[in-house]
Amino acid sequence: MDDETASETDGRRERVLRSAALFYAGLTILALVIGVIADNSLLWRRRPEQLLDVAFQFGLGLGLGAAIILASSLLTRASNWGKSFEAMVQELFGPLAWSDCFFLALLSSLGEELFFRGALQPLLGLYPTSLLFALAHWPRSRELLPWTIMAGMLGLGFGYWTEASGQLAAPIAAHFLVNFVNLRLITKKAS
Secondary structure, eight states, X not given: OOHHHHHHHHHHHHHHHHHHHHHHHHHHHHHHHHHHHHSOOTTXXXXXXXXXXXXXXXXXXXXXXXXXXXXXXXXXXXXXXXXXXXXXXXXXXXXXXXXXXXXXXXXXXXHHIXXXXXXXXXXXXXXXXXXXXXXXXXXXXXXXXXXXXXXXXXXXXXXXXXXXXXXXXXXXXXXXXXXXXXXXXXXXXXX
């Protein structure tokens, strides 16, 4: 790779990371503000016995995330929209180091779960929040609409899990693992 191409890649990488940090910081702050105003947010509504369950829920979330990764990997290989989605991610992000993928996955999983499941779901309910989550994953092209539907189904599953457990550990863990592994696998191919 020549110096000019490397400089362009580094510039795009920095813009992506900076934009993600600003967006997800804003989303997290919005979740906290909604939680304070609504005074019923899952962000701080805890019972003592739930605090002991966080590690277990986190582990279950990682297991769920691994199952989602396997399913999404099969869908990517077996469908045209999966291949198109992979190409879109490669075009959008370009090649990313594992640390960049980790950072983006951490920001997106925390920001989205705190906002959608932690702040909005107690206010709006499971189904409206899941619909909003799906709409937040609206694709650039009609061909990628199955991705939006899949995001909505995952949002519904994460929402059910949140309601059943009363906490966000499992959805955050699953969301993080899915985003981290898929980003790493897809952007690694872009290099």
